[in-house]
Amino acid sequence: MLKIKRVSESVGKKVYTDFGEYFGEIEEASITDNKISGWRIRVSSAIGNLLGGARGVVIPHSFVKAVGDIFIINHASLPLEKEQEQLNEGSPELM
Secondary structure: OOOOOOHHHHOOOEEEEOOOOEEEEEEEEEEEOOEEEEEEEEEOHHHHHHOOOOOEEEEEHHHEEEEOOOEEEOHHHOOOOHHHHHHHHHOOOOO
């Protein structure tokens, strides 16, 4: 059951990847035709370093897997640098 009834209630919620890694916090929602099309996320400093120093990213709503007390996003949606992607591909998947 979805607990959030207003988009404004999601601002400030923590965002994690489906691998359990902390990603950042929701800053705002992008709304197109009365539907949420994406989420602007202020990334943590560790993720910002992987993203070339970016302070935030916009993740399409289709990559959001769950919304509740926290947001869970699909790890594959992250624009990581090539070498980081290769490291993740070589590591065993979590079960």
